[in-house]
Amino acid sequence: MSERIAIKGNEAISETAIRCGLDFFAGYPITPQTEMLEYISRRLPQEGKVFVQAESEIASSNMILGAAIGGARAMTATSGPGLALMAEVLCNFGIGRLPVVLVDVQRAFNTISPCQSDYNFLVKGLGHGGTRAFVTAPMNVQEAVDCTELSFEKAWEYCVPAILLIDGMLGQTTEGVVLPEKKTELPPPKYAVPTGRGNKAQRTFQLFNGNYRGLFGEDATEACLVDNNRMYREWVKTEARSASYRMEDAEYAIFAYGSCARICLDVVDELRAEGYAVGMFRPITLFPFPELQIQAIHGIKAALSVEMALPEQFYPDVALNLDRSIPLYSYSRCGGNLVEAGDVAGTMRKIITEGEGR
Numbered sequence: 057m058s059e060r061i062a063i064k065g066n067e068a069i070s071e072t073a074i075r076c077g078l079d080f081f082a083g084y085p086i087t088p089q090t091e092m093l094e095y096i097s098r099r100l101p102q103e104g105k106v107f108v109q110a111e112s113e114i115a116s117s118n119m120i121l122g123a124a125i126g127g128a129r130a131m132t133a134t135s136g137p138g139l140a141l142m143a144e145v146l147c148n149f150g151i152g153r154l155p156v157v158l159v160d161v162q163r164a165f166n167t168i169s170p171c172q173s174d175y176n177f178l179v180k181g182l183g184h185g186g187t188r189a190f191v192t193a194p195m196n197v198q199e200a201v202d203c204t205e206l207s208f209e210k211a212w213e214y215c216v217p218a219i220l221l222i223d224g225m226l227g228q229t230t231e232g233v234v235l236p237e238k239k240t241e242l243p244p245p246k247y248a249v250p251t252g253r254g255n256k257a258q259r260t261f262q263l264f265n266g267n268y269r270g271l272f273g274e275d276a277t278e279a280c281l282v283d284n285n286r287m288y289r290e291w292v293k294t295e296a297r298s299a300s301y302r303m304e305d306a307e308y309a310i311f312a313y314g315s316c317a318r319i320c321l322d323v324v325d326e327l328r329a330e331g332y333a334v335g336m337f338r339p340i341t342l343f344p345f346p347e348l349q350i351q352a353i354h355g356i357k358a359a360l361s362v363e364m365a366l367p368e369q370f371y372p373d374v375a376l377n378l379d380r381s382i383p384l385y386s387y388s389r390c391g392g393n394l395v396e397a398g399d400v401a402g403t404m405r406k407i408i409t410e411g412e413g414r
């Protein structure tokens with residue numbers, strides 16, 4: 057069994073990616089993810105693999121696109137402003153059914169403080185094409201390691217972009233973790249790649265050459281998106297992941313993900329100590345969203361959605377799937393201000409006592 061070590065979140069994700077067979081990394085420095093570039097720039101060449109610091113996020117995203125087309129296990133990392141510059145290429149990954157791993161260390165719009173404002177951008181679609189990625193949102197550094205490993209697995213299983221959605225708080229947190237063993241046998245890409253001059257790649261399910269299943273133009277694009285959508289809906293049944301904390305006998309529920317869920321663990325314990333039967337439900341995969349798991353929650357008197365974004369982005373997905381008979385409230389911070397456990401607890405107390413007519 058691997059030794060437990062203390063390591064920063066950004067560095068733990070980077071080392072895990074390398075142990076998962078990362079071949080090529082291209083990126084551009086941006087706070088709060090720069091430690092990933094620093095760490096990978098040292099470690100990846102030691103493995104005989106390629107690291108490139110590009111001149112911009114536009115350049116780095118195109119570099120990983122080319123690497124993926126060539127069959128490499130490629131990855132990049134960025135934060136919100138850099139993510140915006142990658143939008144067109146992310147769409148190409150989605151419509152081309154190419155595997156890649158992207159880490160987004162979220163920050164507030166004009167600060168370097170943690171935020172969860174990239175949710176809609178990455179969970180609801182990639183760029184202008186309407187395609188989706190496999191998106192995970194870990195709560196702590198160990199789970200970030202596990203979700204990185206899962207991202208590499210699912211990206212190459214389904215030939216899709218896989219995104220690890222964290223924030224500056226998790227990226228900068230140092231914790232004890234167990235890293236995975238280095239993978240020595242990796243399956244080849246599920247699509248043909250060129251092996252030399254004159255060898256034409258035979259892509260039967262990718263749209264780069266303008267045809268799909270013998271169709272062309274609008275018909276090819278539609279057929280490709282129909283097949284993608286069928287896969288996404290199947291993911292809801294087979295790939296959605298979530299976790300519950302003290303929900304077995306809960307009368308009230310908190311919904312949160314990522315760093316907010318970590319903070320809300322203390323809220324649940326505090327309210328339980330006061331005699332309030334509160335639990336927490338958190339998605340681990342944001343896409344596929346754990347729709348069925350939330351739809352199965354019944355008997356709750358009221359619920360509170362907690363996130364670091366305004367207007368709310370996570371709240372509508374909870375509301376869409378939660379039993380309509382359960383009142384759902386919202387607590388949010390934004391602009392780089394963190395969710396405060398005391399404020400969340402106070403909001404939940406008010407919901408409980410007013411609901412009981414006290």
